Amino acid sequence: MAIDVLIAEDEPSILESLAFILKRAGWTIEAVTDGDAVLDAARRLRPRLLVLDVMLPRRSGFEVLKAIRSDRMLSGLSVLILTAKGQQQDRRTAEELGADGFVTKPYANAEVVDAVRRLLGEALAQ
């Protein structure tokens, strides 16, 4: 069963609110909380978009992104990276590894919803 958005985020409170706002915007979502679980879940759930936190336990968001881009089945997956404010180097690294979009923590909920909507190719909310 394909879903709209797979969230990879280890902080429970952030995951809770992300799940809430994306569901409320009308998408189906699933979540994983560590880097190792992302690839399996992506293959199994076939999401249209992955929201990927950089600081994940076990396997960093960068490693996950690199693995996705070199995986025949997953390489076309859109990836929205969550980076921390002030970490310019993180953003450059993610760009080089082929991220499709960025949102910087701490973000406004609308920024995340708009970025997801843009990457899914849907019209922005008025």
Added chain:
Amino acid sequence: MRAPIGIRISSRRKALGRSQAALARAVGISPSYLNLIERNKRDVGGAVLLRIAAALGLDIGELTGEAEHRLVADVAEAFADPVLAPLGFDGEAARDLVAGNPALAAALARLHRAYAESRNERDAYADRLRTDPLLREMLHQVLSGITAVRSGAEILADVPDIGEDDRRRFVNSIGSEARMLTGVARNLLGHFESEAAVRRAGSPARELDDLIFENDNYFAGLEAVAISLRREVEAFGPFGEAALVEALARRFAVTVGRSGDRQRDAFGFPGQYRYDAETRTMWFEGSAIAATRQFQLARLYAELAAGDAIAQEIDTPLLTGEAARRLAFRALGSYLAAAVVLPYERFLADAETLHYDIEALRQTYMASFEQVAHRLATLRCPDARGIAFGFLRSDPAGRLTKHFPLPGLLLPTSGHACPLWVIYEAFRQPETLIRQLVRFADGSRYLFLARAGARRSNAFGDRRVHTSVMLACDLLDADRTVYARGLDLAAAEGDVPVGPACRLCTRADCASRQEEAALPGEAHFAVRAPLVPRSF
């Protein structure tokens, strides 16, 4: 950089109301030569300096102005600081200030030192903020917490039809995140407060330096204690490892053990030896050489038998913090051990007889190169002086890790020295003593001796870090050493032209320059310029 010996000679002579000609006659040199000496145009040392001192009724130390020399170097360093450099004070100005108003010069030097230290501290903080793993972790927690709080608060504010369960969930989550952030903020404050407490003590190494300089690297009290300690040990047999082991066992119930493994202290720091105070056991790694064992056993005996004498020496306002007192206690414990292993009077006599042949002295006393070299730099007893040696030690990264200066010779206190100094060349020929005749830009000449070595490795794959030890003495004293043999000391053409360190060196024609000079009043010359001249 020379201390203003000439100025001191002439002002003392004038104070005594004597003419240049009269003093020259008394000393047995020509008036024109004395004139050159008084204007600092000629080096003076050895017998002539002794005769001048005697004729002026002065102690040789007052005349060479060892204390002033260090002050002149400090003031010159302050003047060379980029903050003061544009004002154009030169080395001459530093000498004049020290000669004319030593108290003010000392104040300036102290202020500059405090300024330089706080600048280093600031850099260290900037580095820490960038790289400190603890701070990074806290920053991550803060960002995560704020992200969750902000996102949750927006949901509560923007979603009017939110269900009661969801509402409670987000209110609870905001509450717990806020509590987490409070904890992080507390940790962060605690982190900075403990940092500040550590920093407030100033630079402990620098305070230890001050204590050593203040005493001219000679501690008469400890030398006296050393004589009786050695006698105590000799009651158990001829002085050496066996007698030390016996003395430690009988007097302090200490056992000495050997172990194949590297020993670690309470903090996990690995070393070739370790004393376990609880079990009263001194451990040596199998690879520790006899010189190390003898020295460390003497050090243990000294700490156990004469801890009070060491404590008395470090009871001084120069040492302001715990860390400085700990460093000083350790250093003076080693000093006392050296004085026990290499007793002053005999060691000085042997050094003179053997013409300061360090290898030969090592054989006589079963001591390491560094132990002998360091002891030579402490032969400063006012009544029985040896050759005045400066001492310097470097790690393979070029960083200077130990130093004791020589009157007239400016040894950098930290960082690195001139890349041409033999202390660095010694790394390329380890376990070999290399000598070098050097000439500074002001014409002063020195004999440098260096040797690099490392402890024995204890296993394949054990990394041996070499250290290089250098002794320096005035060329005027070189002919008293074995190291002058076969060298034409009179011919200055063979000297290696060197400086103290690039930043303090005036030589524009040096191909080895790595860094621009920061010297006021000197023509500025750029290093690493484009091939085609540009305006910058």
